[in-house]
Amino acid sequence: MHENYGSDKCDCNIIHEDVVNMVRENMPKEEHLYDLAELFKVFGDTTRIKILYALFASEMCVCDIASLINMTQSAVSHQLRVLKQARLVKYRKDGKVVYYSLDDEHIKQIFDQGLMHITEN
Amino acid sequence: MHENYGSDKCDCNIIHEDVVNMVRENMPKEEHLYDLAELFKVFGDTTRIKILYALFASEMCVCDIASLINMTQSAVSHQLRVLKQARLVKYRKDGKVVYYSLDDEHIKQIFDQGLMHITEN
DNA sequence: GTAATATATGAACAATTATTCATATGTGCA
DNA sequence: TGCACATATGAATAATTGTTCATATATTAC
Numbered sequence: 650m651h652e653n654y655g656s657d658k659c660d661c662n663i664i665h666e667d668v669v670n671m672v673r674e675n676m677p678k679e680e681h682l683y684d685l686a687e688l689f690k691v692f693g694d695t696t697r698i699k700i701l702y703a704l705f706a707s708e709m710c711v712c713d714i715a716s717l718i719n720m721t722q723s724a725v726s727h728q729l730r731v732l733k734q735a736r737l738v739k740y741r742k743d744g745k746v747v748y749y750s751l752d753d754e755h756i757k758q759i760f761d762q763g764l765m766h767i768t769e770n
Numbered sequence: 771m772h773e774n775y776g777s778d779k780c781d782c783n784i785i786h787e788d789v790v791n792m793v794r795e796n797m798p799k800e801e802h803l804y805d806l807a808e809l810f811k812v813f814g815d816t817t818r819i820k821i822l823y824a825l826f827a828s829e830m831c832v833c834d835i836a837s838l839i840n841m842t843q844s845a846v847s848h849q850l851r852v853l854k855q856a857r858l859v860k861y862r863k864d865g866k867v868v869y870y871s872l873d874d875e876h877i878k879q880i881f882d883q884g885l886m887h888i889t890e891n
Numbered sequence: 892g893t894a895a896t897a898t899a900t901g902a903a904c905a906a907t908t909a910t911t912c913a914t915a916t917g918t919g920c921a
Numbered sequence: 922t923g924c925a926c927a928t929a930t931g932a933a934t935a936a937t938t939g940t941t942c943a944t945a946t947a948t949t950a951c
Contacts, residue, residue, distance in 0.1 A: 663834060664834055671827065682819050692806075709789060717793055762880045
């Protein structure tokens with residue numbers, strides 16, 4: 650917690666210095682916040698969301714995923730690489746076919762909470 | 771569930787039609803998946819993540835937020851608008867000062883799960 | 892070997908977006 | 922009325938990114 654929150658760039662006066670200091674103490678590390686944003690960037694694309702939801706139900710090969718979500722094989726392959734780099738999916742090879750599956754325990758809960766925000770009201 | 775998952779664009783053959791059909795049945799509505807991606811897009815930016823984490827600790831005015839995260843007042847104001855449009859924050863006015871606070875129950879849990887993904891290993 | 896199929900990947904293009912700068916709005920105070 | 926301050930906003934710019942297209946790699950079957 651705390652650290653690395655300067656105030657060089659801000660162009661206005663601090664109004665409540667006590668509040669700012671208190672909040673600063675409770676901020677997670679910059680690095681964690683950066684990584685968190687990077688993770689959510691991965692979730693911030695409809696194609697990747699669809700792929701992940703598909704994999705909730707079953708492991709699938711690239712072709713089947715492309716067919717399911719109606720995208721080209723190339724587009725799917727590019728996005729699978731992003732998901733793999735984010736350690737969200739893993740794969741196994743069987744001949745020329747590559748099967749992708751989920752590699753994370755938290756995604757489902759994150760998505761469920763997200764859906765609750767969307768559908769509430 | 772199910773609906774709207776065609777296969778016109780796919781340029782390869784379905785290998786496992788049974789799996790594809792089963793997964794298709796379990797897919798949420800396209801619209802929900804789109805909205806979910808939109809929500810995560812909002813989370814997918816370090817500045818907005820910082821703002822939200824700050825508001826976990828306390829309501830804050832724009833100036834204080836800018837000072838805390840070391841960004842210009844203008845940049846913060848722009849991002850607060852994005853967060854407001856996503857129904858993630860709300861505000862109250864007191865004279866010329868505008869205080870922002872969280873307007874959602876789920877964000878914290880989403881972030882906590884995200885951090886668990888990041889910090890595991 | 893060759894052909895066919897599944898997947899991966901690099902380059903290019905279009906679209907989106909975060910920040911900056913300048914300025915507008917609105918409030919309080921002298 | 923005029924000035925100072927807090928915030929909002931429009932336009933411009935730079936950077937990022939998703940898809941497409943062409944092509945490379947790898948495996949199977951003949």
